[in-house]
Amino acid sequence: TIEKTLNVDNPSAVKNNISSRIPLGRYGNMEEVSKLVLFLASDDSKFITGSQYRIDGGMGAR
Numbered sequence: 692t693i694e695k696t697l698n699v700d701n702p703s704a705v706k707n708n709i710s711s712r713i714p715l716g717r718y719g720n721m722e723e724v725s726k727l728v729l730f731l732a733s734d735d736s737k738f739i740t741g742s743q744y745r746i747d748g749g750m751g752a753r
Contacts, residue, residue: 694709
């Protein structure tokens with residue numbers, strides 16, 4: 692993991708530090724990303740064009 696690369700002795704401290712800077716207070720997960728991908732690939736999104744979606748836990752709103 693990236694946390695272990697940044698601090699071999701205490702990767703959980705690195706994760707806590709990074710998570711505390713994310714407005715939602717946690718890392719995102721693959722399911723959250725895949726749900727947006729599935730929505731965009733479905734007929735429910737057929738009228739959506741030229742949009743950008745940030746899946747960043749609120750980091751872009753800072």
